[in-house]
Amino acid sequence: MKRFPLALSLLLALAASRLDAQRATPTPDTRAVAALRADAVWGPLRFLSDDLLEGRGTGARGGEIAAQYIAAQFMALGLEPAGDGGTYLRNVPIVVLNPTATLDAGAASARPLRFRDDFVAWSERADSNVTGSGEIVFVGFGISAPEWSWDDYKGVDVRGKVLLMLVNDPGLRNPDIFRGPILTYYGRWTYKLEEAARRGAQAVLIVHNDTMATYGWNTVKNSWTGDQVRLITPPTSLVWAGWIQQPLITEILRSRGLDLDRLMRDAARSDFRPVATGITLTGTVHSSLRRMTTANVLGRLPGSDPVLRDEVVMIGAHYDHLGIGQPVNGDSIMNGALDNASGVAAMLGIADAFVRSGVRPKRSIVFVSFTGEEKGLLGSTALAEQSPIPLARIAAVLNLDVANLYGPTRDLAALGADQSSLGALFARAARAEGLRVTVNHDGMLRGSFFRSDHFPFARVGVPAISFEGGNDFVGHPAGWGDSVRTDYNRNRYHQPGDELLPWYTVDGVLQQSRVLMRTALAVGNAPRQPTWNATSEFRAAGEQRVQQR
Secondary structure (H helix, E strand, C coil): CCHHHHHHHHHHHHHHHHHHHHHHCCCHHHHHHHCCCHHHHHHHHHHHCCHHHCCCECCCHHHHHHHHHHHHHHHHHCCEECCHHHCCEEEEEEEEEEEEEEEECHHHCCCCCCECCCEEEEECCCCCEEEEEEEEEECCCCCEEHHHCEECCCCCCCCCCEEEEECCCHHHCCCCCCCCCCCCHHHCHHHHHHHHHHCCCCEEEEEECHHHHCCCHHHHHHHCCCCEEEECCCCCCCCEEEEEEHHHHHHHHHCCCCCHHHHHHHHCCCCCCCEEEEEEEEEEEEEEEEEEEEEEEEEEECCCCCCHHHCEEEEEEECCECCEEEEECCEEECCCHHHHHHHHHHHHHHHHHHHHHCCCCCCEEEEEEECCHHHCCHHHHHHHHCCCCCHHHEEEEEEECCCCCCCCECEEEEECCCCECHHHHHHHHHHHCCCEECCCHHHHHHCHHHCCCCHHHHHCCCCEEEEECCCCECCCCCCHHHHHHHHHHHHCCCCCCCCCCCCCCCHHHHHHHHHHHHHHHHHHHCCCCCCECCCCCCHHHHHHHHCCC
């Protein structure tokens, strides 16, 4: 009887010893994030944002230097080449067009239409001269969304027509439909052109007003004139596309007894039908034309599972910026320190930590540095549309676009966390780092989810999120984060002032990187790939992708 308490005590002591040993042994997640080094971020950040790289323009010398540098870093880390022909580079053919255009509405317009001031237009073909003419048909928002029981086309044949449509989606005018004021992909001009092409339209003209577009005419004018970089792709039915100022198109429609304000009100109802205007519009676009090649940079860290290693978790960040632009205080180099040397530096720091820690998830990790993001997500679009990895084997895309150089925070956010099961994995990873998850409401209203390199993969059904910084900064009062971001947006964003400032720190970058690594490991080791939420507009594409397995 006396031996029993002694034996029990020994068993308890042994169990406690084992528990202590387990606690003392770090988990793979802990080992991986502990290997992150500030120097592995600072080095690439300093080099990529230096004047030597001349703003890393797409197809320019500085951009090519950046691509070769990233490839060299992948090689030094021992990542497997995942580009063309056993290299780290996957070529992306592009064409550069610099357009001027004319629009002629005949007697429907009281005066000639002025390029840049009244409208902008660009070629949808890789041709120096294109002309397209057809009847203007108002198609409301130009949306066909079965999951929202919405169809602006109602089966009307619009082949060969010039489609006039509104930007954004009906939720902006009616909060009870779509996602209310939160922009869906159906509200993006890119979707509208794609849908018009699917229906055989000849041209698209989008009505601009500041409220619906959320940006002014100067933004439109500056974005759609000058060099326009496009992927070289097979032609569609679209010949040209453009934007037109609302007051001007209002006058043109009035010449045929049509009231644009009334048409816009009608377009916010699900029973709207296309309206043929009887007005013929002819558009001609002349462009200088240059063909060239740029490249994405890809390196692979093989997974540990003999079966799941054929699937991948993609970690990406774009390396391009805007090259050399108009001088500001004598400086014309668009260094892009925040946008997006910071994201590439974080990605390289993460790759370094995985390699140094020896931690391998079951699925492989493919690190991708994208080209041409600033020119319309060109590199990521090319990779998503002609992926060397079958889409069904890409479990998720985790994107870094503008990492946090302002300092450590108590919170973190991610674009697209509301779209798929990645949101729950991201939240768990943030909690493991002692961070609370917040939501970038302004980004949701502006449709920021559709404006970086994770998005082309979401469009073809791959669950994707883009990691953002927090806003509750340690050691600073409430509102400090808003003030520094406002200053950046006004004075440095897409300007020569986006340089590496002396007060920047990588502490916030390391926070983001630790959360991203934990998320990547969760996806990489899960028995099943992430899935889209039932309410996501990408669910159908995701289901189609799964069927390809």
